[in-house]
Amino acid sequence: MIVSGLEVRACSASRSAEAEALRGQAGGARHDFLVYTIRTECGRSASMFGFAGASARGSAHIAASLAPLLKGRSVHDREALWRDFRQRDRMWGHFPVYVWGPIDTCLWLLAADAAGLPLYRYIGAARHAIPTYVSSMFLETADDYVAEAEAVRKQGFAAYKLHPPGRSVEADLEIHAAVRKAVGDDFPLMSDPVAFMTLPDALRYGRGLERLGFKWFEEPMADENIPALTELTRQLDIPVVGTETIAKHPYSLADIVARNVVDVIRADVSWTGGVTGVLKSAHLAEAFAMNCEIHTAIFHPLELVNLHLCAAIGNCTWFELLGPVEDFDFGLKGGLPIENGVATLPDTPGLGRELDWDLVDNSTLEVMG
Numbered sequence: 079m080i081v082s083g084l085e086v087r088a089c090s091a092s093r094s095a096e097a098e099a100l101r102g103q104a105g106g107a108r109h110d111f112l113v114y115t116i117r118t119e120c121g122r123s124a125s126m127f128g129f130a131g132a133s134a135r136g137s138a139h140i141a142a143s144l145a146p147l148l149k150g151r152s153v154h155d156r157e158a159l160w161r162d163f164r165q166r167d168r169m170w171g172h173f174p175v176y177v178w179g180p181i182d183t184c185l186w187l188l189a190a191d192a193a194g195l196p197l198y199r200y201i202g203a204a205r206h207a208i209p210t211y212v213s214s215m216f217l218e219t220a221d222d223y224v225a226e227a228e229a230v231r232k233q234g235f236a237a238y239k240l241h242p243p244g245r246s247v248e249a250d251l252e253i254h255a256a257v258r259k260a261v262g263d264d265f266p267l268m269s270d271p272v273a274f275m276t277l278p279d280a281l282r283y284g285r286g287l288e289r290l291g292f293k294w295f296e297e298p299m300a301d302e303n304i305p306a307l308t309e310l311t312r313q314l315d316i317p318v319v320g321t322e323t324i325a326k327h328p329y330s331l332a333d334i335v336a337r338n339v340v341d342v343i344r345a346d347v348s349w350t351g352g353v354t355g356v357l358k359s360a361h362l363a364e365a366f367a368m369n370c371e372i373h374t375a376i377f378h379p380l381e382l383v384n385l386h387l388c389a390a391i392g393n394c395t396w397f398e399l400l401g402p403v404e405d406f407d408f409g410l411k412g413g414l415p416i417e418n419g420v421a422t423l424p425d426t427p428g429l430g431r432e433l434d435w436d437l438v439d440n441s442t443l444e445v446m447g
């Protein structure tokens with residue numbers, strides 16, 4: 079199967095008022111997205127959503143500039159293309175971290191589809207169902223977090239992760255304590271401040287989470303803050319989790335994993351180089367007896383690829399979804415295969431779901447390629 083073309087659409091989905099209100103806190107235009115399509119000379123195609131960063135049109139133009147790298151190449155030459163992209167990136171391309179993931183994913187989907195296998199079984203299945211947890215957005219009050227955590231628990235999800243508002247260590251810990259009190263001691267809770275704390279603050283925060291029986295403490299400071307993270311991980315008992323924003327997986331993770339800068343790494347299909355990138359990072363961690371917890375890819379078509387990856391690696395506990403789940407439930411016909419908090423893997427070839435092309439067509443701002 080030889081690639082004949084790459085099309086990239088810049089898209090902007092219609093937004094609910096509530097989602098619009100969260101945009102600033104969510105850190106960007108989270109309902110703007112791209113749709114990549116790779117076509118082959120034999121008439122096959124595969125499509126996948128992509129992250130749009132600060133500009134859907136800008137990101138789409140950069141993505142479409144990679145068409146000459148792909149045209150005329152076999153969809154099975156994924157490692158050669160990975161190497162060539164890496165070279166192009168170094169030789170003054172300096173691409174956004176999210177540009178290669180959907181391209182690599184489309185190549186994998188074409189190959190899995192042609193083989194007649196679901197993606198995760200084409201990679202190599204480790205399991206067929208994954209417990210799922212819901213991560214909050216940045217909410218206002220303790221009551222907001224308590225209400226969401228209780229709803230998530232009642233719906234059968236395996237755990238709940240707070241993205242706390244970040245007002246102060248003490249104020250955040252009060253919110254965590256309120257949620258712990260509401261859901262009881264046995265329901266798994268995690269915390270992901272997405273913050274730039276000092277080491278003393280992060281230590282105080284982490285000790286507070288330990289007292290509340292939290293499962294993990296994620297990104298209390300920037301992923302590249304290696305010396306402080308190393309010391310934090312050394313001093314705390316609660317697992318410290320990070321690396322979702324580190325560029326150039328898996329090479330940039332080698333020292334982080336080998337020296338236990340964090341206890342658990344993060345990777346996802348969108349920001350860390352597609353299926354190939356996640357597999358490389360997850361396998362690197364596995365060799366060091368470390369988990370690679372798959373990080374949300376925000377958009378449900380990409381989340382479904384993440385789900386295939388969760389099922390194809392042995393060192394990931396849970397599948398992550400952003401809440402409110404219905405706010406992000408667009409892009410897939412039939413939605414994600416989750417019931418009572420457990421995600422099951424499709425048994426049809428490739429991705430296992432069609433993209434919602436009506437939504438994509440209605441959201442398209444510009445088509446390139």
Ligand SMILES: [Mg+2]
Pocket residue numbers: 270296297322373
């Ligand atoms: Mg995170």
